[in-house]
Amino acid sequence: MTTTAELPSSRGPLSGAVRDILLGSPPPGGLPLEEAASADPFGEDLQLALYTAYEPHYRGIRGVSDSQEWNLDLLRLRGAMEGAFLGALRAAAPGGDDVTAELDALLVEPVEGDGASHHLMHDGTWEQMREYLAHRSLYQLKESDPQAWLIPRLEGQAKASLVAVEFDEFGGGHGERVHARLFADLMEGAGLDASYGRYLEFAPAVTLATVNVMSLFGLRRALRGAMVGNFATLEITSPPGARRMAKALERLGAGEECTRFFTEHIEADAVHEQVMRHDVIGDLLAREPELAGDVAFGIRASVLLESRWEDHVLGAWRAGRSSLRAGAPDIGRPAPSR
Numbered sequence: 001m002t003t004t005a006e007l008p009s010s011r012g013p014l015s016g017a018v019r020d021i022l023l024g025s026p027p028p029g030g031l032p033l034e035e036a037a038s039a040d041p042f043g044e045d046l047q048l049a050l051y052t053a054y055e056p057h058y059r060g061i062r063g064v065s066d067s068q069e070w071n072l073d074l075l076r077l078r079g080a081m082e083g084a085f086l087g088a089l090r091a092a093a094p095g096g097d098d099v100t101a102e103l104d105a106l107l108v109e110p111v112e113g114d115g116a117s118h119h120l121m122h123d124g125t126w127e128q129m130r131e132y133l134a135h136r137s138l139y140q141l142k143e144s145d146p147q148a149w150l151i152p153r154l155e156g157q158a159k160a161s162l163v164a165v166e167f168d169e170f171g172g173g174h175g176e177r178v179h180a181r182l183f184a185d186l187m188e189g190a191g192l193d194a195s196y197g198r199y200l201e202f203a204p205a206v207t208l209a210t211v212n213v214m215s216l217f218g219l220r221r222a223l224r225g226a227m228v229g230n231f232a233t234l235e236i237t238s239p240p241g242a243r244r245m246a247k248a249l250e251r252l253g254a255g256e257e258c259t260r261f262f263t264e265h266i267e268a269d270a271v272h273e274q275v276m277r278h279d280v281i282g283d284l285l286a287r288e289p290e291l292a293g294d295v296a297f298g299i300r301a302s303v304l305l306e307s308r309w310e311d312h313v314l315g316a317w318r319a320g321r322s323s324l325r326a327g328a329p330d331i332g333r334p335a336p337s338r
Contacts, residue, residue, distance in 0.1 A: 004060045005197025008052060012045025014081065018052045021074045022064045031073055036080035041088035042308070046081055047205040047212060051138075053078040054215040058142055059196055082216055089213070093300035097293035099285065102229070102300060103277055106236045116313050117241045120248035124317075129252055131323050133187055134199040135313070139211045140183040140261075141196050144169035146214035147231045153224045154284065161279035165235070165272045182261040189257035193329075202328035206312045210305045217298060225291035228276075228284055229298020235272040237306075242266045 007023070010016035013035050017027040039046045055061050056069035068074065095102075120129055144166055154162055171177035184194035193199075217227035242265035249259045285292055316323035 003196050004062045005055055005200055007061050007063060008048060008201045010045075011048050012039075012043075014039060014045045014049035014077070015052060017077060018049045018074065021071055021077070022052070022056070022061060022068050024065070024068075026073065031077050033077065033080045036077060036084055039081075039084065041084040042205060042209060044205045046084065047208040050078065050081050050085065050212045050215075051200070051208045053081070054212065054219075055197075057215070057219065058145060085209075085212065085216065089301045089304070090297065093297065093304045095296060095300050097296050099229075099281060099292050099295050099299075102296045103232065103236065103281075106233060106299065106303075109240060114310075115241070115244075116310055117244040117248065119314060119317065121244040121251065124248060124252075126252050128317055128323075129248065129254075130190055130192055131328075132313070133190055133192055134324060134328065135203060135207045135309070137183065137187060137192075137194075137199055138197075138203050138207055139214070141180050141194070143179045143183065145180075146211075146218040147227065149218035150224060150227050150231070153221050154280075156287065157283040158228075158280045158287070161275050161283070162231075165231075165275055165280075168268050168272070177264075179261070179264070182264060186258045186261040189255055199324070199328065202325045204312065204323070204325055206305075206309045210302075210309055213301055213305055223294065223298075225284070225288075225294030226298030226301065228281060228291075229295040229300075230302045232273075232276040232281060232295075233299050233302040235276045238265050239267075239270045239273070 007019060008015070010019050013032045017032050020027045036046070052061070053074055056064065056066070056074075060066060116132060120132060124132075147162075148166055150162055151159060151166070167173075169179050171179070171181070175181065187194040214227070214230055217223045217230055242262040246259045246262040246266070249262070281295060285295065313323040322328065
């Protein structure tokens with residue numbers, strides 16, 4: 001399993017400019033800062049450009065020097081794109097600073113059948129399951145890495161409790177139990193390529209945005225409250241979805257190496273929900289009550305992007321087409337034998 005991503009093909013001037021910068025060649029027409037301001041903030045070009053610009057902060061990109069992580073042209077262009085994305089998120093997910101109300105809303109289960117996990121549990125095909133895993137691999141193969149940037153930005157009980165959650169996410173000291181490793185095992189058990197970033201080329205903007213928001217919030221200290229809201233959203237909504245996904249895999253005949261990732265999350269994240277709500281958010285807002293609006297925004301933005309992803313995936317499946325971009329490999333292999 002490879003640990004660095006391939007540099008993806010460009011989808012427009014922004015992702016093309018990022019690609020040029022990372023390869024050490026200044027964009028021929030200069031930095032496309034005006035294009036960043038006018039581009040669709042949720043569109044293919046800007047979201048791929050952002051994802052690629054963030055990747056040097058994670059595992060790196062094959063063929064790209066590690067020194068490019070702090071390339072000033074890359075940071076200037078990324079900043080312009082982040083401004084567009086953040087502005088669009090604030091406009092699309094308005095609201096106040098009632099964190100309790102936002103958290104309570106996360107506990108309301110969607111109408112049966114409205115989510116991808118509901119569909120997969122009841123009616124989904126093995127091909128759709130494999131598409132689901134390919135989408136999710138963009139985050140799950142670096143699960144909890146973006147949230148780790150919160151650690152130096154918190155203090156007291158909030159820091160201690162966040163580290164306790166992250167300790168579980170990173171396997172409790174056991175490499176084979178790191179959640180990203182468990183997801184790789186799931187992919188391999190499903191016959192998919194578990195190489196890091198393998199499906200980046202085929203992931204649509206709605207998938208990239210769900211990961212980019214974590215990088216955006218995580219890399220900016222000013223958005224630490226929003227990042228706490230994002231992390232809480234993931235932990236609170238995880239157990240019921242994980243339970244449905246485990247049942248879906250069992251229905252489709254997958255083995256224990258596939259279901260383990262989700263069964264691990266059913267119990268662990270049920271505990272994490274309470275820790276995040278009371279010990280992390282509670283202590284953070286006791287120390288910095290002015291961050292309540294940012295925490296609430298982080299929750300709303302995360303829910304918005306996940307809803308956009310669900311709509312895209314289910315819409316494609318209901319129309320009888322793939323939810324991935326054209327050319328995705330190895331998705332149509334047969335289901336495992338029972």
